[in-house]
Amino acid sequence: MSTNAGIMNTITRDIVKYSPDCTIIVLTNPVDAMTYAVFQASGFPKHRVIGQSGVLDTSRFRTFVAHELNVSVKDITGFVLGGHGDDMVPLIRYSYAGGIPLETLLPKDRLDEIVERTRQGGGEIVSLLGDGSAYYAPAASLIQMTEAILKDQRRILPAIAYLEGEYGYHDLYLGVPTILGGNGLEEVIELQLTADEKAQLDQSVQSVKHVMKILDE
Numbered sequence: 001m002s003t004n005a006g007i008m009n010t011i012t013r014d015i016v017k018y019s020p021d022c023t024i025i026v027l028t029n030p031v032d033a034m035t036y037a038v039f040q041a042s043g044f045p046k047h048r049v050i051g052q053s054g055v056l057d058t059s060r061f062r063t064f065v066a067h068e069l070n071v072s073v074k075d076i077t078g079f080v081l082g083g084h085g086d087d088m089v090p091l092i093r094y095s096y097a098g099g100i101p102l103e104t105l106l107p108k109d110r111l112d113e114i115v116e117r118t119r120q121g122g123g124e125i126v127s128l129l130g131d132g133s134a135y136y137a138p139a140a141s142l143i144q145m146t147e148a149i150l151k152d153q154r155r156i157l158p159a160i161a162y163l164e165g166e167y168g169y170h171d172l173y174l175g176v177p178t179i180l181g182g183n184g185l186e187e188v189i190e191l192q193l194t195a196d197e198k199a200q201l202d203q204s205v206q207s208v209k210h211v212m213k214i215l216d217e
Protein backbone atom coordinates (compact mmCIF):
# COMPACT_ATOMS: atom_id res chain seq x y z
CA MET A 1 0.00 0.00 0.00
CA SER A 2 2.78 2.43 0.84
CA THR A 3 4.47 1.60 -2.50
CA ASN A 4 1.30 2.52 -4.38
CA ALA A 5 0.80 5.65 -2.27
CA GLY A 6 4.38 6.73 -3.05
CA ILE A 7 3.83 6.21 -6.78
CA MET A 8 0.54 8.13 -6.58
CA ASN A 9 2.29 11.06 -4.90
CA THR A 10 5.05 11.21 -7.50
CA ILE A 11 2.66 10.93 -10.43
CA THR A 12 0.26 13.49 -8.91
CA ARG A 13 3.06 16.02 -8.51
CA ASP A 14 3.83 15.68 -12.23
CA ILE A 15 0.16 15.86 -13.22
CA VAL A 16 -0.28 19.10 -11.26
CA LYS A 17 2.90 20.51 -12.78
CA TYR A 18 2.18 19.66 -16.40
CA SER A 19 -1.64 19.66 -16.45
CA PRO A 20 -2.86 21.96 -13.71
CA ASP A 21 -6.43 22.27 -15.03
CA CYS A 22 -7.14 18.59 -15.60
CA THR A 23 -9.56 16.24 -13.86
CA ILE A 24 -7.92 13.13 -12.36
CA ILE A 25 -9.63 9.74 -12.35
CA VAL A 26 -7.82 7.28 -10.05
CA LEU A 27 -7.88 3.51 -10.66
CA THR A 28 -4.99 2.24 -8.54
CA ASN A 29 -5.96 0.05 -5.58
CA PRO A 30 -6.92 0.33 -2.82
CA VAL A 31 -8.78 2.84 -4.94
CA ASP A 32 -10.91 4.65 -2.34
CA ALA A 33 -7.86 5.44 -0.20
CA MET A 34 -5.64 6.15 -3.23
CA THR A 35 -8.19 8.66 -4.54
CA TYR A 36 -8.05 10.41 -1.18
CA ALA A 37 -4.24 10.39 -1.34
CA VAL A 38 -4.30 11.96 -4.82
CA PHE A 39 -6.85 14.55 -3.63
CA GLN A 40 -4.52 15.57 -0.81
CA ALA A 41 -1.36 15.51 -2.94
CA SER A 42 -2.91 17.48 -5.81
CA GLY A 43 -4.56 20.29 -3.87
CA PHE A 44 -7.25 20.14 -6.60
CA PRO A 45 -10.88 20.86 -5.68
CA LYS A 46 -12.93 17.75 -4.94
CA HIS A 47 -14.85 17.84 -8.22
CA ARG A 48 -11.58 17.34 -10.15
CA VAL A 49 -10.38 14.23 -8.29
CA ILE A 50 -12.55 11.16 -8.79
CA GLY A 51 -12.05 7.42 -8.37
CA GLN A 52 -13.26 4.59 -10.57
CA SER A 53 -14.90 1.47 -9.24
CA GLY A 54 -18.69 1.74 -9.47
CA VAL A 55 -18.91 1.71 -13.26
CA LEU A 56 -16.88 -1.51 -13.30
CA ASP A 57 -18.64 -3.15 -10.36
CA THR A 58 -22.06 -2.20 -11.75
CA SER A 59 -21.17 -3.57 -15.18
CA ARG A 60 -20.18 -6.88 -13.56
CA PHE A 61 -23.47 -6.95 -11.64
CA ARG A 62 -25.42 -6.15 -14.82
CA THR A 63 -23.57 -8.88 -16.75
CA PHE A 64 -24.34 -11.56 -14.14
CA VAL A 65 -28.02 -10.53 -14.06
CA ALA A 66 -28.20 -10.53 -17.86
CA HIS A 67 -26.76 -14.07 -17.98
CA GLU A 68 -29.23 -15.21 -15.33
CA LEU A 69 -32.25 -13.76 -17.15
CA ASN A 70 -30.84 -14.59 -20.60
CA VAL A 71 -31.50 -11.03 -21.81
CA SER A 72 -29.31 -8.24 -23.16
CA VAL A 73 -27.02 -6.55 -20.66
CA LYS A 74 -28.10 -3.26 -22.29
CA ASP A 75 -31.49 -3.55 -20.57
CA ILE A 76 -30.11 -4.11 -17.06
CA THR A 77 -29.55 -1.10 -14.82
CA GLY A 78 -28.19 -1.06 -11.30
CA PHE A 79 -26.02 0.75 -8.76
CA VAL A 80 -23.13 -0.40 -6.65
CA LEU A 81 -22.38 1.83 -3.67
CA GLY A 82 -19.56 1.89 -1.15
CA GLY A 83 -15.87 1.01 -1.20
CA HIS A 84 -14.31 -1.13 -3.95
CA GLY A 85 -13.98 -4.18 -1.74
CA ASP A 86 -15.68 -7.33 -0.54
CA ASP A 87 -18.36 -5.34 1.26
CA MET A 88 -19.42 -3.05 -1.60
CA VAL A 89 -23.20 -2.61 -1.71
CA PRO A 90 -25.02 -3.56 -4.95
CA LEU A 91 -28.44 -1.92 -4.55
CA ILE A 92 -31.01 -4.49 -5.67
CA ARG A 93 -33.91 -2.17 -4.84
CA TYR A 94 -32.68 0.31 -7.46
CA SER A 95 -31.92 -2.34 -10.13
CA TYR A 96 -34.12 -3.03 -13.12
CA ALA A 97 -34.37 -5.19 -16.28
CA GLY A 98 -36.10 -3.21 -19.00
CA GLY A 99 -37.70 -1.02 -16.33
CA ILE A 100 -39.02 -4.05 -14.35
CA PRO A 101 -37.73 -4.27 -10.75
CA LEU A 102 -35.24 -7.13 -10.47
CA GLU A 103 -36.79 -8.23 -7.19
CA THR A 104 -39.90 -9.27 -9.14
CA LEU A 105 -37.92 -11.27 -11.71
CA LEU A 106 -35.43 -13.25 -9.62
CA PRO A 107 -35.72 -14.99 -6.24
CA LYS A 108 -33.87 -13.45 -3.29
CA ASP A 109 -31.39 -16.33 -2.91
CA ARG A 110 -30.33 -16.02 -6.57
CA LEU A 111 -29.99 -12.23 -6.24
CA ASP A 112 -27.88 -12.74 -3.10
CA GLU A 113 -25.55 -15.04 -5.06
CA ILE A 114 -25.21 -12.42 -7.83
CA VAL A 115 -24.43 -9.74 -5.23
CA GLU A 116 -21.75 -11.98 -3.73
CA ARG A 117 -20.23 -12.78 -7.14
CA THR A 118 -20.16 -9.02 -7.91
CA ARG A 119 -18.31 -8.38 -4.64
CA GLN A 120 -15.74 -11.02 -5.55
CA GLY A 121 -15.65 -10.07 -9.27
CA GLY A 122 -12.20 -8.47 -9.27
CA GLY A 123 -10.68 -11.35 -7.28
CA GLU A 124 -12.32 -13.88 -9.63
CA ILE A 125 -10.52 -12.36 -12.63
CA VAL A 126 -7.23 -11.91 -10.77
CA SER A 127 -7.23 -15.61 -9.88
CA LEU A 128 -8.18 -16.64 -13.43
CA LEU A 129 -5.41 -14.46 -14.91
CA GLY A 130 -2.87 -15.70 -12.39
CA ASP A 131 -0.87 -12.51 -12.81
CA GLY A 132 -2.20 -8.91 -12.85
CA SER A 133 -5.71 -7.49 -12.71
CA ALA A 134 -8.61 -7.13 -15.10
CA TYR A 135 -7.78 -4.52 -17.73
CA TYR A 136 -10.39 -4.50 -20.52
CA ALA A 137 -13.45 -3.69 -18.37
CA PRO A 138 -11.60 -1.20 -16.11
CA ALA A 139 -10.33 0.60 -19.24
CA ALA A 140 -13.84 0.64 -20.76
CA SER A 141 -15.15 2.05 -17.46
CA LEU A 142 -12.56 4.82 -17.50
CA ILE A 143 -13.51 5.66 -21.08
CA GLN A 144 -17.20 6.03 -20.09
CA MET A 145 -16.27 8.39 -17.24
CA THR A 146 -13.78 10.35 -19.35
CA GLU A 147 -16.25 10.76 -22.22
CA ALA A 148 -18.92 11.97 -19.80
CA ILE A 149 -16.53 14.69 -18.63
CA LEU A 150 -14.89 15.64 -21.94
CA LYS A 151 -18.22 15.76 -23.80
CA ASP A 152 -20.10 17.35 -20.87
CA GLN A 153 -22.67 14.54 -21.04
CA ARG A 154 -23.90 14.95 -17.45
CA ARG A 155 -24.18 11.17 -17.17
CA ILE A 156 -25.46 9.56 -13.99
CA LEU A 157 -22.66 7.14 -13.14
CA PRO A 158 -21.33 5.73 -9.90
CA ALA A 159 -17.96 7.23 -8.98
CA ILE A 160 -15.71 7.51 -5.95
CA ALA A 161 -16.50 10.98 -4.64
CA TYR A 162 -15.30 13.12 -1.75
CA LEU A 163 -18.13 13.27 0.76
CA GLU A 164 -18.83 16.22 3.03
CA GLY A 165 -21.99 15.10 4.79
CA GLU A 166 -23.67 13.22 1.94
CA TYR A 167 -25.03 9.87 3.13
CA GLY A 168 -23.99 11.01 6.64
CA TYR A 169 -20.22 10.66 5.97
CA HIS A 170 -17.53 13.31 6.18
CA ASP A 171 -14.00 13.64 4.86
CA LEU A 172 -13.68 10.41 2.95
CA TYR A 173 -13.87 9.12 -0.63
CA LEU A 174 -16.63 6.59 -1.30
CA GLY A 175 -18.48 5.10 -4.26
CA VAL A 176 -21.83 6.87 -4.75
CA PRO A 177 -24.12 7.79 -7.66
CA THR A 178 -22.91 10.99 -9.28
CA ILE A 179 -23.41 13.27 -12.24
CA LEU A 180 -20.27 13.48 -14.41
CA GLY A 181 -20.03 16.41 -16.80
CA GLY A 182 -17.82 19.22 -18.02
CA ASN A 183 -16.81 20.27 -14.52
CA GLY A 184 -15.82 16.74 -13.50
CA LEU A 185 -17.93 15.43 -10.67
CA GLU A 186 -20.84 17.84 -10.83
CA GLU A 187 -23.09 16.37 -8.18
CA VAL A 188 -23.45 13.53 -5.70
CA ILE A 189 -26.92 11.99 -5.87
CA GLU A 190 -28.28 11.02 -2.47
CA LEU A 191 -30.60 8.01 -2.51
CA GLN A 192 -32.97 7.10 0.27
CA LEU A 193 -31.57 3.94 1.84
CA THR A 194 -33.36 1.39 4.01
CA ALA A 195 -31.91 0.67 7.46
CA ASP A 196 -30.39 -2.56 6.12
CA GLU A 197 -28.80 -0.84 3.10
CA LYS A 198 -27.42 1.93 5.36
CA ALA A 199 -25.98 -0.70 7.73
CA GLN A 200 -24.25 -2.40 4.77
CA LEU A 201 -22.89 0.95 3.60
CA ASP A 202 -21.65 1.73 7.14
CA GLN A 203 -19.74 -1.56 7.11
CA SER A 204 -18.17 -0.71 3.76
CA VAL A 205 -17.19 2.73 5.12
CA GLN A 206 -15.51 1.06 8.09
CA SER A 207 -13.35 -0.96 5.66
CA VAL A 208 -12.42 2.17 3.69
CA LYS A 209 -11.55 4.02 6.91
CA HIS A 210 -9.46 1.06 8.08
CA VAL A 211 -7.37 1.23 4.88
CA MET A 212 -7.07 5.02 5.17
CA LYS A 213 -5.84 4.62 8.75
CA ILE A 214 -3.13 2.15 7.66
CA LEU A 215 -2.10 4.65 4.99
CA ASP A 216 -1.84 7.44 7.59
CA GLU A 217 0.44 5.38 9.85
Ligand SMILES: NC(=O)c1ccc[n+]([C@@H]2O[C@H](COP(=O)([O-])OP(=O)(O)OC[C@H]3O[C@@H](n4cnc5c(N)ncnc54)[C@H](O)[C@@H]3O)[C@@H](O)[C@H]2O)c1
Pocket residue numbers: 007010011026027028029030031052053056084132133134135138
Ligand atom coordinates in the same frame (compact mmCIF):
# COMPACT_ATOMS: atom_id res chain seq x y z
N1 LIG B 1 -10.33 0.48 -9.39
C1 LIG B 1 -10.53 -0.58 -10.15
O1 LIG B 1 -11.68 -0.88 -10.48
C2 LIG B 1 -9.37 -1.39 -10.63
C3 LIG B 1 -9.54 -2.34 -11.64
C4 LIG B 1 -8.41 -3.01 -12.12
C5 LIG B 1 -7.16 -2.74 -11.59
N2 LIG B 1 -7.05 -1.84 -10.59
C6 LIG B 1 -5.75 -1.49 -10.01
O2 LIG B 1 -5.01 -0.76 -10.98
C7 LIG B 1 -3.62 -0.89 -10.69
C8 LIG B 1 -2.86 -1.27 -11.93
O3 LIG B 1 -3.23 -2.60 -12.28
P1 LIG B 1 -2.57 -3.27 -13.54
O4 LIG B 1 -3.15 -4.64 -13.68
O5 LIG B 1 -2.67 -2.34 -14.73
O6 LIG B 1 -1.07 -3.38 -13.05
P2 LIG B 1 0.22 -3.53 -13.96
O7 LIG B 1 1.28 -4.07 -13.04
O8 LIG B 1 -0.10 -4.27 -15.21
O9 LIG B 1 0.57 -2.05 -14.41
C9 LIG B 1 1.12 -1.13 -13.53
C10 LIG B 1 1.87 -0.11 -14.37
O10 LIG B 1 2.39 0.90 -13.51
C11 LIG B 1 3.69 1.22 -13.97
N3 LIG B 1 4.46 1.84 -12.89
C12 LIG B 1 5.02 1.24 -11.81
N4 LIG B 1 5.66 2.14 -11.05
C13 LIG B 1 5.52 3.35 -11.66
C14 LIG B 1 5.98 4.66 -11.36
N5 LIG B 1 6.71 4.90 -10.28
N6 LIG B 1 5.66 5.64 -12.22
C15 LIG B 1 4.91 5.41 -13.31
N7 LIG B 1 4.43 4.18 -13.64
C16 LIG B 1 4.75 3.17 -12.82
C17 LIG B 1 4.27 -0.10 -14.40
O11 LIG B 1 5.33 0.10 -15.30
C18 LIG B 1 3.05 -0.74 -15.09
O12 LIG B 1 2.98 -0.37 -16.46
C19 LIG B 1 -3.52 -1.90 -9.55
O13 LIG B 1 -3.41 -1.21 -8.33
C20 LIG B 1 -4.86 -2.64 -9.65
O14 LIG B 1 -5.21 -3.27 -8.44
C21 LIG B 1 -8.13 -1.16 -10.10
Ligand SMILES: O=C(O)C[C@H](O)C(=O)O
Pocket residue numbers: 029056084121122123125126133134138
Ligand atom coordinates in the same frame (compact mmCIF):
# COMPACT_ATOMS: atom_id res chain seq x y z
O1 LIG C 1 -6.84 -5.26 -8.95
C1 LIG C 1 -7.61 -5.98 -8.31
O2 LIG C 1 -7.28 -6.56 -7.27
C2 LIG C 1 -9.01 -6.20 -8.82
C3 LIG C 1 -9.63 -4.98 -9.41
O3 LIG C 1 -9.87 -4.00 -8.43
C4 LIG C 1 -10.91 -5.31 -10.12
O4 LIG C 1 -11.99 -5.06 -9.57
O5 LIG C 1 -10.84 -5.87 -11.23
